[in-house]
Amino acid sequence: SSGINAEWPLRPGFINIFKKEHELDKNKLPVAPCPGVTKKISNKVRILDSPTTYIYDTPGVNLPDGMSNESVLKLAVVGCIPLEVPGMVETADYLLYWLNRKRLFSYSFQCGLAGPSNNIHEVLAYLARKRDYMPDGKPDLQAAGRHFLALFNKGA
Numbered sequence: 001s002s003g004i005n006a007e008w009p010l011r012p013g014f015i016n017i018f019k020k021e022h023e024l025d026k027n028k029l030p031v032a033p034c035p036g037v038t039k040k041i042s043n044k045v046r047i048l049d050s051p052t053t054y055i056y057d058t059p060g061v062n063l064p065d066g067m068s069n070e071s072v073l074k075l076a077v078v079g080c081i082p083l084e085v086p087g088m089v090e091t092a093d094y095l096l097y098w099l100n101r102k103r104l105f106s107y108s109f110q111c112g113l114a115g116p117s118n119n120i121h122e123v124l125a126y127l128a129r130k131r132d133y134m135p136d137g138k139p140d141l142q143a144a145g146r147h148f149l150a151l152f153n154k155g156a
Contacts, residue, residue: 092145
Protein backbone atom coordinates (compact mmCIF):
# COMPACT_ATOMS: atom_id res chain seq x y z
CA SER A 1 0.00 0.00 0.00
CA SER A 2 1.34 3.42 -0.89
CA GLY A 3 0.23 6.93 -0.11
CA ILE A 4 0.87 10.50 -1.15
CA ASN A 5 1.30 13.18 1.49
CA ALA A 6 0.34 16.46 -0.19
CA GLU A 7 0.72 19.57 1.92
CA TRP A 8 -1.89 22.35 2.12
CA PRO A 9 -3.33 23.97 -0.01
CA LEU A 10 -2.98 21.19 -2.57
CA ARG A 11 -4.90 18.47 -0.78
CA PRO A 12 -8.58 19.60 -0.63
CA GLY A 13 -8.28 21.54 -3.87
CA PHE A 14 -6.66 18.57 -5.58
CA ILE A 15 -9.35 16.23 -4.34
CA ASN A 16 -12.12 18.54 -5.62
CA ILE A 17 -10.49 18.97 -9.05
CA PHE A 18 -9.88 15.25 -9.38
CA LYS A 19 -13.48 14.43 -8.44
CA LYS A 20 -14.78 16.97 -10.98
CA GLU A 21 -12.51 15.69 -13.78
CA HIS A 22 -13.68 12.13 -13.25
CA GLU A 23 -17.32 13.10 -12.61
CA LEU A 24 -17.38 11.46 -9.22
CA ASP A 25 -19.17 12.46 -6.03
CA LYS A 26 -20.21 16.11 -6.41
CA ASN A 27 -19.77 16.94 -2.69
CA LYS A 28 -16.80 19.26 -2.36
CA LEU A 29 -14.40 19.26 0.55
CA PRO A 30 -13.94 22.66 2.16
CA VAL A 31 -10.79 24.51 1.11
CA ALA A 32 -9.67 26.81 3.91
CA PRO A 33 -7.93 30.16 3.36
CA CYS A 34 -5.11 29.13 5.70
CA PRO A 35 -3.49 25.90 6.88
CA GLY A 36 -4.35 24.16 10.11
CA VAL A 37 -8.13 24.04 9.67
CA THR A 38 -8.57 20.28 9.11
CA LYS A 39 -8.42 18.84 12.62
CA LYS A 40 -9.15 15.16 12.01
CA ILE A 41 -9.09 12.59 9.22
CA SER A 42 -12.21 12.77 7.08
CA ASN A 43 -14.15 9.91 5.61
CA LYS A 44 -12.54 8.35 2.59
CA VAL A 45 -13.26 10.04 -0.74
CA ARG A 46 -13.51 8.01 -3.96
CA ILE A 47 -11.37 9.60 -6.67
CA LEU A 48 -11.28 6.80 -9.28
CA ASP A 49 -13.63 4.03 -10.34
CA SER A 50 -11.12 1.84 -12.16
CA PRO A 51 -9.19 0.88 -10.27
CA THR A 52 -11.33 1.90 -7.33
CA THR A 53 -9.20 4.43 -5.47
CA TYR A 54 -9.92 6.31 -2.26
CA ILE A 55 -8.03 9.04 -0.45
CA TYR A 56 -8.41 10.75 2.91
CA ASP A 57 -8.24 14.43 3.76
CA THR A 58 -5.94 14.62 6.75
CA PRO A 59 -4.61 17.47 8.87
CA GLY A 60 -1.62 19.00 7.11
CA VAL A 61 -0.30 21.23 9.88
CA ASN A 62 0.02 20.14 13.46
CA LEU A 63 2.17 22.00 15.92
CA PRO A 64 4.41 19.59 17.78
CA ASP A 65 4.23 19.52 21.57
CA GLY A 66 6.96 21.56 23.15
CA MET A 67 7.40 23.96 20.22
CA SER A 68 8.89 27.23 21.44
CA ASN A 69 6.79 30.40 21.47
CA GLU A 70 9.26 32.02 19.09
CA SER A 71 8.88 29.17 16.58
CA VAL A 72 5.09 29.49 16.71
CA LEU A 73 5.37 33.25 16.13
CA LYS A 74 7.73 32.75 13.18
CA LEU A 75 5.26 30.34 11.58
CA ALA A 76 2.38 32.78 12.14
CA VAL A 77 4.30 35.73 10.66
CA VAL A 78 4.74 33.92 7.34
CA GLY A 79 1.22 32.47 7.30
CA CYS A 80 2.00 28.82 8.03
CA ILE A 81 -0.45 28.72 10.91
CA PRO A 82 -3.56 30.77 11.62
CA LEU A 83 -2.78 34.10 13.29
CA GLU A 84 -5.33 33.29 15.97
CA VAL A 85 -3.04 30.62 17.42
CA PRO A 86 -0.46 33.02 18.91
CA GLY A 87 -2.67 36.13 18.55
CA MET A 88 -2.67 38.94 16.00
CA VAL A 89 -1.05 41.63 18.15
CA GLU A 90 1.49 39.19 19.58
CA THR A 91 2.47 38.09 16.06
CA ALA A 92 2.78 41.70 14.85
CA ASP A 93 4.85 42.48 17.96
CA TYR A 94 7.23 39.63 17.17
CA LEU A 95 7.58 40.87 13.58
CA LEU A 96 8.35 44.40 14.83
CA TYR A 97 10.96 42.98 17.23
CA TRP A 98 12.53 40.91 14.41
CA LEU A 99 12.61 43.81 11.95
CA ASN A 100 14.25 46.09 14.52
CA ARG A 101 16.75 43.42 15.56
CA LYS A 102 17.75 42.97 11.90
CA ARG A 103 17.85 46.76 11.49
CA LEU A 104 15.25 46.56 8.72
CA PHE A 105 13.59 49.90 9.38
CA SER A 106 11.84 50.34 6.02
CA TYR A 107 8.60 49.35 7.76
CA SER A 108 8.54 52.81 9.32
CA PHE A 109 8.38 54.36 5.83
CA GLN A 110 5.82 51.79 4.60
CA CYS A 111 3.60 52.49 7.62
CA GLY A 112 4.08 56.26 7.43
CA LEU A 113 5.83 56.49 10.80
CA ALA A 114 8.33 59.23 11.62
CA GLY A 115 10.92 56.53 12.39
CA PRO A 116 11.43 53.07 13.88
CA SER A 117 9.49 52.09 16.99
CA ASN A 118 9.73 49.44 19.69
CA ASN A 119 6.08 49.79 20.70
CA ILE A 120 3.68 47.65 18.68
CA HIS A 121 0.62 49.27 20.27
CA GLU A 122 1.74 52.71 19.06
CA VAL A 123 2.53 51.35 15.57
CA LEU A 124 -0.82 49.57 15.27
CA ALA A 125 -2.79 52.50 16.69
CA TYR A 126 -1.10 54.80 14.15
CA LEU A 127 -1.83 52.36 11.31
CA ALA A 128 -5.44 52.00 12.46
CA ARG A 129 -5.93 55.78 12.37
CA LYS A 130 -4.14 56.11 9.03
CA ARG A 131 -6.10 53.26 7.39
CA ASP A 132 -9.38 54.20 9.09
CA TYR A 133 -9.63 50.99 11.10
CA MET A 134 -11.59 52.86 13.75
CA PRO A 135 -14.88 51.15 14.64
CA ASP A 136 -16.63 53.07 17.42
CA GLY A 137 -13.83 55.65 17.27
CA LYS A 138 -11.27 53.23 18.77
CA PRO A 139 -8.28 51.80 16.88
CA ASP A 140 -8.87 48.24 15.67
CA LEU A 141 -5.50 46.73 16.53
CA GLN A 142 -6.46 43.37 15.00
CA ALA A 143 -7.12 44.94 11.57
CA ALA A 144 -3.99 47.08 11.83
CA GLY A 145 -1.95 44.01 12.81
CA ARG A 146 -3.31 42.10 9.83
CA HIS A 147 -2.30 45.04 7.60
CA PHE A 148 1.20 45.25 9.15
CA LEU A 149 1.77 41.52 8.58
CA ALA A 150 0.38 41.73 5.04
CA LEU A 151 2.84 44.52 4.20
CA PHE A 152 5.71 42.30 5.33
CA ASN A 153 4.44 39.23 3.47
CA LYS A 154 3.98 41.25 0.26
CA GLY A 155 7.60 42.33 0.52
CA ALA A 156 6.76 45.98 1.14
